[in-house]
Structure formats: structure tokens, C-alpha cells
Amino acid sequence: MLFGIGAYVAAGLFLALSALRAYRLNRLPLHGRMELYPAPAEKGRKHGGSYLEEPEWWTKPRQVSHMAELAEMGGEIVFIKRLFHGSRSFWLASWPFHFGMYCLFVWTLLLILTALTGAGNVEALRVLTALCGFLGFLLGGAGSLILLARRLADKRLRIYTTPQEYLNLILLFAAFLTGACLWFGDGLFSDSARLAMRNILTLSYTPPGVLAAVHLLLVYGLLIYIPIGKMSHYVGKFFAYHRFLWDNAANLKNSGMAAQVDRALKNKPQTVWSAPHANPAPAAGQEGEKT
Amino acid sequence: MSGIIAPKDLGRRTERLINYDSLPPLPAPYDQWPEPKFAEIKPEWREKYCTSLDGCVAIDTMRPPASDEEKKAFVEKFLQGLGKLFSDANNGVRQPLELSFEYCAKCNTCSEACHVFQASGGQEPHRPIFRAEVLRKLYRSHFSGMGALRRALSASEIDATWETIGRLGELAYRCNLCRRCAQACPLGLDNSLFAKEIRKIFSQEMGLAPTPLHDKGSMLQLKVGSSTGIGKAAFLDMVEFLEDDTGERIGQSIKIPVDKKGADILLYHNAGEFVAWPENPAAYAILFNKAGLDWTLSSEVMTYDSVNYGIWYDDIQAKKIALKQIEAMKALGIRRVVVGECGHAHKAALIVSDRLIRAEERLPVESSLPLLAEMVTKKQIRFDPAKNPFPVTLHDPCNLVRQMGVVKPQRDILQALCPAFREMTPHGVDNYCCGGGSGFAIMNSPNFSSFRNQVSGRMKFAQILNAFTLEMTDQSLPKYVCAPCSNCKGTLREIFEVYKATEQYNLQYGGLVEIMVNAMAELKQPYLEFLQ
Numbered sequence: 001m002l003f004g005i006g007a008y009v010a011a012g013l014f015l016a017l018s019a020l021r022a023y024r025l026n027r028l029p030l031h032g033r034m035e036l037y038p039a040p041a042e043k044g045r046k047h048g049g050s051y052l053e054e055p056e057w058w059t060k061p062r063q064v065s066h067m068a069e070l071a072e073m074g075g076e077i078v079f080i081k082r083l084f085h086g087s088r089s090f091w092l093a094s095w096p097f098h099f100g101m102y103c104l105f106v107w108t109l110l111l112i113l114t115a116l117t118g119a120g121n122v123e124a125l126r127v128l129t130a131l132c133g134f135l136g137f138l139l140g141g142a143g144s145l146i147l148l149a150r151r152l153a154d155k156r157l158r159i160y161t162t163p164q165e166y167l168n169l170i171l172l173f174a175a176f177l178t179g180a181c182l183w184f185g186d187g188l189f190s191d192s193a194r195l196a197m198r199n200i201l202t203l204s205y206t207p208p209g210v211l212a213a214v215h216l217l218l219v220y221g222l223l224i225y226i227p228i229g230k231m232s233h234y235v236g237k238f239f240a241y242h243r244f245l246w247d248n249a250a251n252l253k254n255s256g257m258a259a260q261v262d263r264a265l266k267n268k269p270q271t272v273w274s275a276p277h278a279n280p281a282p283a284a285g286q287e288g289e290k291t
Numbered sequence: 292m293s294g295i296i297a298p299k300d301l302g303r304r305t306e307r308l309i310n311y312d313s314l315p316p317l318p319a320p321y322d323q324w325p326e327p328k329f330a331e332i333k334p335e336w337r338e339k340y341c342t343s344l345d346g347c348v349a350i351d352t353m354r355p356p357a358s359d360e361e362k363k364a365f366v367e368k369f370l371q372g373l374g375k376l377f378s379d380a381n382n383g384v385r386q387p388l389e390l391s392f393e394y395c396a397k398c399n400t401c402s403e404a405c406h407v408f409q410a411s412g413g414q415e416p417h418r419p420i421f422r423a424e425v426l427r428k429l430y431r432s433h434f435s436g437m438g439a440l441r442r443a444l445s446a447s448e449i450d451a452t453w454e455t456i457g458r459l460g461e462l463a464y465r466c467n468l469c470r471r472c473a474q475a476c477p478l479g480l481d482n483s484l485f486a487k488e489i490r491k492i493f494s495q496e497m498g499l500a501p502t503p504l505h506d507k508g509s510m511l512q513l514k515v516g517s518s519t520g521i522g523k524a525a526f527l528d529m530v531e532f533l534e535d536d537t538g539e540r541i542g543q544s545i546k547i548p549v550d551k552k553g554a555d556i557l558l559y560h561n562a563g564e565f566v567a568w569p570e571n572p573a574a575y576a577i578l579f580n581k582a583g584l585d586w587t588l589s590s591e592v593m594t595y596d597s598v599n600y601g602i603w604y605d606d607i608q609a610k611k612i613a614l615k616q617i618e619a620m621k622a623l624g625i626r627r628v629v630v631g632e633c634g635h636a637h638k639a640a641l642i643v644s645d646r647l648i649r650a651e652e653r654l655p656v657e658s659s660l661p662l663l664a665e666m667v668t669k670k671q672i673r674f675d676p677a678k679n680p681f682p683v684t685l686h687d688p689c690n691l692v693r694q695m696g697v698v699k700p701q702r703d704i705l706q707a708l709c710p711a712f713r714e715m716t717p718h719g720v721d722n723y724c725c726g727g728g729s730g731f732a733i734m735n736s737p738n739f740s741s742f743r744n745q746v747s748g749r750m751k752f753a754q755i756l757n758a759f760t761l762e763m764t765d766q767s768l769p770k771y772v773c774a775p776c777s778n779c780k781g782t783l784r785e786i787f788e789v790y791k792a793t794e795q796y797n798l799q800y801g802g803l804v805e806i807m808v809n810a811m812a813e814l815k816q817p818y819l820e821f822l823q
């Protein structure tokens with residue numbers, strides 16, 4: 001029963017803490033414009049251009065392609081495009097690791113679905129579940145191990161790697177390894193995992209041995225730990241792209257941005273800088289000093 | 292120093308942390324040339340500046356503390372500023388800063404993208420994440436709410452000593468703030484922010500900034516209206532001289548309107564152009580007149596110099612200048628502001644100042660490049676491309692291109708007017724910085740120019756050489772690098788001088804409007820000086 005409750009608590013905390021992180025990042029004050037091109041939403045400007053290429057740009061309607069932005073983000077999430085182009089050897093470890101995670105996410109959803117509906121006997125679902133589980137544990141395990149080995153072997157990476165970053169990779173690898181040993185001991189088809197999932201969901205699960213207990217504790221622990229540390233970059237990345245690099249909304253009269261700027265200008269900073277020239281001028285926040 | 296320099300080594304007691312004695316080779320014909328000598332440190336400089344990073348000095352106002360008390364006070368002041376980065380004093384940057392601070396995966400993809408790191412021969416302190424990691428460790432050591440455990444887990448083993456902080460200040464001025472690294476980062480993080488934020492701590496909290504940027508830059512501009520020191524009367528004299536000189540040069544009289552009431556356009560130049568490259572504002576005047584635009588220059592304080600050095604090192608100065616410029620422009624009675632060929636002025640006027648003030652309180656600002664492109668594509672002026680037969684390549688100023696997305700207009704012009712135009716590799720938004728970005732172009736003494744000319748400008752020089760591989764050694768053939776930005780032109784001028792590139796190989800540089808005027812069908816004489 002405890003392991004069943006633990007699953008609900010861990011999953012709940014994962015969602016709540018991730019949402020809290022997003023909420024905190026979202027609440028940070030409006031920043032100055034710092035966009036970077038190419039910005040994929042700029043319609044018809046595949047060369048990396050922006051609306052500023054138009055004479056009297058403020059008189060023309062903005063041409064925005066949300067589809068192009070979604071496609072770019074999709075490519076980044078599924079394929080880690082920038083890493084592929086910028087650092088192929090790192091990508092060879094990082095992509096399997098991330099793709100393995102995605103597979104395990106789908107695997108978990110399929111297990112829940114089949115455990116609750118009894119559709120575990122539907123052959124297509126059974127095969128799909130098996131495939132996701134197998135790929136997930138294999139790619140995730142191999143990826144995290146290679147990432148760890150790379151960090152240890154490459155002196156130039158090692159000097160930037162903190163104990164916490166090693167710990168993250170070790171915990172992840174341990175979760176993949178124990179999971180693979182546990183769920184595939186009886187073959188590739190995840191049947192024991194489905195049964196365990198049903199028992200966990202109905203709060204009637206008791207780990208059959210130490211391996212199962214260790215694995216589940218690792219998974220629950222990671223679900224709570226991931227959103228509180230830097231592994232929560234699945235949240236940060238959204239803000240980094242959408243609210244930072246691709247945020248090129250101009251402060252034009254009657255625009256949504258104008259309203260945001262007006263609100264931000266009302267916030268007077270309490271903290272001030274100390275250099276002589278910084279005073280009596282207000283600190284560089286959002287308020288408009290008229291000199 | 293031997294071995295790999297780790298962030299914790301920044302405070303190491305050694306006379307010099309980095310040497311530039313094995314820079315990567317340049318392409319032909321410079322593969323046969325000995326590298327020019329790096330300016331040496333004079334012994335007395337050690338007493339006056341922090342020379343122990345790489346022997347070059349950027350912050351010429353940073354005197355090494357003489358006593359232990361002074362050292363302690365220096366470090367404390369820095370830490371005080373570090374804390375303010377994450378406070379409401381820094382609201383305008385906090386979201387991007389916190390994202391970049393928190394999420395780096397240490398994948399080093401950004402290092403491949405950084406021209407300074409690559410051109411330094413892969414020197415560790417020039418790796419984009421190096422500064423960031425030092426700052427993270429210092430912050431976690433001194434401000435982490437989770438105490439010893441968090442410190443242990445993040446290996447915050449950096450000692451906050453004078454050596455560490457002094458070198459960190461210098462290191463903040465070894466990054467061009469070009470943001471090519473941010474473009475490459477899979478997580479969308481921006482390491483240039485750390486260089487800029489360190490500069491801000493030094494300037495806004497500690498009162499330390501390079502003289503050309505602060506005392507002779509933003510402070511002078513706030514005082515007299517221009518960082519060139521030119522006042523209203525001198526500006527009017529220069530314009531008058533320019534009218535006469537240009538009239539003689541093109542064989543027809545030319546009128547440069549100043550303070551024209553109710554004009555549609557205020558043409559907003561970097562005042563340095565009038566001093567260093569007067570043919571640029573003159574070419575603008577020729578083109579704007581010919582295209583029939585209703586335009587004017589202004590002689591009012593803060594409206595004849597578009598520069599804003601504050602954006603490189605100090606948000607307070609940047610804001611003061613931007614707001615003064617906006618206020619002064621509103622009084623002119625013009626309809627819109629059009630920025631001339633200066634990348635950082637473009638960014639300051641269109642991007643940085645965009646959210647500093649209510650939308651109702653500002654005039655619309657735009658780049659001049661789209662207007663210039665229309666003169667060609669809409670045939671507002673008659674051009675003859677045969678007048679520009681020589682090889683031409685284009686440098687993309689980072690501020691204008693990667694950071695504003697103004698990419699195509701300049702290409703439309705060059706493709707139409709220069710039959711031998713070719714792109715550099717890479718180009719457009721993927722360009723490399725000229726090496727003079729973020730103030731380096733105007734920082735020379737005591738020996739900073741060596742770093743700029745031979746390290747930060749190295750990648751651009753290599754790109755230029757590669758663009759002209761076939762023609763490079765033909766002395767009789769001019770090769771033109773079009774750089775539509777004052778700072779980039781200043782940087783190219785110095786690089787070409789150090790490597791004797793104009794003298795030996797007829798490598799030329801200049802702006803966009805000059806080459807447009809050179810192609811004007813009605814002009815009898817070439818406009819470009821090297822063709823005269």
C-alpha cells in the first residue's frame with residue numbers, strides 16, 4: 001500500500017513542483033528586449049530576418065507563423081537540433097538519453113491505460129508497450145552511462161562538472177538499470193510491469209523483492225528531485241525560447257506589450273546601485289526616469 | 292601556466308594566467324607571415340592595472356589594491372554587487388539571467404560557436420561557460436540559502452580574492468557580447484549575459500569601467516551631447532565642410548539639411564562617422580536627396596550622435612542616454628527616426644530602449660537599410676553595377692543582424708550593385724563578430740588593441756581572407772569589405788593596419804552607402820577613394 005501511495009505522492013509532487021517552477025519563472029519581471037535571430041515565428045523570413053526589415057515597420061501588420069515556431073520547438077524537443085548541429089559527439093549520448101526518457105513516459109502511459117482497461121492483451125498495444133519500454137530503458141540507460149563516462153573521461157568537461165551533476169547522472173542511470181533488470185526479467189513484454197502498475201494504482205502493491213523496492217524508491221525520489229533542480233530544464237527551455245530569445249514583441253501603442261510595459265514601469269525598485277554615477281539616478285529597472 | 296585552467300584557478304597566484312603564443316594560423320597568404328608581436332606589458336603597468344589575466348588591460352581604472360584592507364573592501368564591494376544582480380535593481384534582466392544561471396548542462400556546444408575561444412587556441416578562460424561558472428560558484432558560496440550541503444554539491448571552491456575578482460573583471464572584457472554562443476545553445480541560454488553582468492557590477496557598484504566607454508564615452512555624451520566631444524557649433528561647421536568637400540568630389544553641389552522643421556525623417560548618425568569616415572554621412576545625403584526623401588540632420592544636443600556606449604557595460608548609463616535622446620528627438624517636430632550605419636546605435640535605439648518608456652512617449656525608429664534597399668529594388672535611383680566590378684564581401688554586424696534580424700536589405704543592395712559580390716562563410720545571422728563588438732573597437736590603450744586585433748578579430752580576418760582566396764595576392768585589384776557599422780569599420784581598419792592588408796594586398800573596407808553612391812549612373816568620378 002505504501003508504494004501505491006508513494007506513486008501518487010511522487011507523481012503529484014512532480015506535477016506540482018514543475019508547475020511551481022513555471023509559475024516562478026513566469027512571475028519574474030518583464031525584461032528588456034534581447035531577442036536573437038533566427039526567430040522562427042517571423043513568417044516568410046527563413047533567412048533569419050525580422051519585421052524590422054520593412055520600411056516603416058510599425059505601420060505594417062505583423063506576419064507571424066505559430067506553426068513554424070511549434071515546428072522549431074518540436075525539432076528541438078524531439079531531436080535536440082542545436083546539439084546535433086553544434087556538438088555531434090555530445091548529441092550521440094544526449095539524444096538517446098532524452099529519447100529514452102520520452103519512450104518511458106509513453107511506456108508509463110501505456111501501462112496505466114492497459115492496466116486500467118484490461119487492454120494488455122490487445123496485441124498491438126502489447127507490442128507498442130514492449131517497444132517503448134525496451135527502447136526507453138536501453139537508450140536511457142546507455143545514454144546516461146555514456147554521459148557520465150564522458151564527463152569523467154574528458155578533462156575539459158570534468159572541470160565544470162559539479163558533484164551534483166555527477167549525482168544526477170548516477171541516480172538516473174541507477175533508475176534505468178534497476179528498471180531494466182526488474183521489468184525485463186520475464187521477457188520483453190512488460191507483463192510484470194503492467195501487473196505492478198495495476199497494483200500500484202489500486203494501492204495494493206508490495207514489492208516482491210529488494211530490487212523492486214530500490215527501483216521504485218529511485219523513481220519516486222527522482223520524480224520529486226527533478227523539478228527542484230536544474231534537471232527541470234524542460235520548464236526552463238520553454239521560457240528561454242519563448243520569453244527570451246524569441247520574444248520580439250514591440251512596445252507599440254495599444255499593443256499587449258504596451259500594457260505590460262506600463263505595468264512594469266509602475267514598479268519602483270527598492271535596491272539601488274552604489275557607484276557615484278548611479279545616484280541619484282534610479283537603478284536600471286523598468287521605471288522611466290525623465291532627465 | 293601549464294595544464295588546463297579551471298574556474299577555481301582564476302585566483303591562482305601567478306603573474307599571468309593566459310599566453311597567446313600559439314594562436315591558430317591565419318589562411319593564405321598570412322600562413323607565410325610571422326604573427327605581429329603582441330604589445331608587451333611594461334613593468335610599471337603591474338602597479339597600475341590588473342595585468343595578470345593575459346597581459347592585456349581593458350579596465351584601465353582598476354588599480355590593484357595596495358593593502359589587505361583594500362583587497363578586502365574590493366572583494367566585498369564586488370560581492371555586494373553580485374547580490375544585486377538577482378534583486379529588483381536588475382529587473383530588466385532577471386528572467387534571462389536566472390534561466391542562464393540555473394540551467395546550463397555544461398555540454399560546451401557554445402564553445403564551438405565562440406570566435407574568441409576558437410581564435411585563442413581554445414584557452415579555457417575564454418570558453419563561454421567559464422565566466423558563468425565562476426560567477427555561479429561565487430554566488431553559491433556567498434548567497435546560497437541552503438548552506439554547506441548546497442556548497443558541497445555545487446563544488447563552490449572558488450576563493451573570492453582580489454586576484455579572482457580582478458581577473459574576472461578583465462575577463463568580462465574578453466567577450467564581444469556577440470551572442471553567437473546563445474544562438475547555438477540547445478537550452479536557449481546566453482553566456483554573454485554573464486560578461487555583461489560582471490561589467491555592470493564593476494561599473495554600477497564599484498565605479499570601475501574602461502575610460503573610453505565611461506569617462507570619455509557615456510559621461511562625455513551626457514555632458515556635451517556626443518561621445519566625440521563635438522558640440523553644436525563644431526557639428527554645424529563639420530556639416531558645412533562636408534557639403535563643400537562632397538560637392539567638389541562629385542562635381543555637383545550638395546545640400547545637407549540641418550534642423551529642418553517638420554521634416555519626415557531625422558537621419559541619426561554615429562557622430563564618429565563625421566570625424567573618421569565623413570564620406571559615409573555624405574553618401575547618405577547624396578542618396579536621400581536623390582531619392583527625394585524629406586529628411587534632416589539635427590544639431591540639437593543628444594540628437595546628432597546616435598551612440599549609446601552604456602549598452603555595453605552599464606544599464607544606468609544606457610538608460611540615461613536613451614531617455615535623453617528620446618526626449619530631445621521629440622522636441623524636433625520630425626515624424627520618424629532613421630538610424631545610419633551603426634550596429635550598436637541601431638540596437639540601442641530600436642531594441643534596448645523599446646521597453647524603457649511608455650509607447651505613447653516615443654517616436655518610431657527604424658533602420659536606414661530597408662529604405663536604402665528600396666532605392667535599388669524600386670529603382671528610385673539609377674545605378675550602374677559595372678562601376679563596382681571589383682570583388683566585394685559583406686560583414687554582418689552582430690547587433691544589426693543576429694540581434695535585430697535586419698539581414699536581407701543589405702544583400703538585396705549588394706547583389707544588385709556588385710557583380711563580384713560573394714558571401715563570407717558563415718554569414719547572415721550565423722556571422723562572426725568583427726572582434727570589436729561591445730566597445731572593443733574604441734578600446735586601445737594601454738595595450739588592449741593587441742587582443743582585439745589578433746584574438747577577437749582573428750576569426751573575422753580569416754573569413755575575409757577566405758572570401759577573397761583567389762584574388763587576395765593580386766595587388767592591382769581592390770577587394771572591398773562592406774561593413775555597415777561604425778564600430779566594425781573601426782575594427783577592420785585596425786586589423787588591416789596591423790597585418791598591412793591594405794598596403795600589401797589592396798584590401799579595402801567601407802560602408803554600404805559609399806558603394807551605392809559609387810554605382811550611381813550619373814556620377815562621373817568614382818566615389819570610393821581607393822578608385823580615384
Ligand code: SF4
Pocket residue numbers: 394395396397398399400401402419420475476477478479480481482
Ligand atoms: S551550450 Fe548552453 S547548455 Fe551547453 S554549455 Fe553552453 S550554455 Fe551550457
Ligand code: SF4
Pocket residue numbers: 404405406407408418419465466467468469470471472473482483486
Ligand atoms: S557572446 Fe560572443 S564572444 Fe562572448 S562568449 Fe558568446 S560567442 Fe564568445
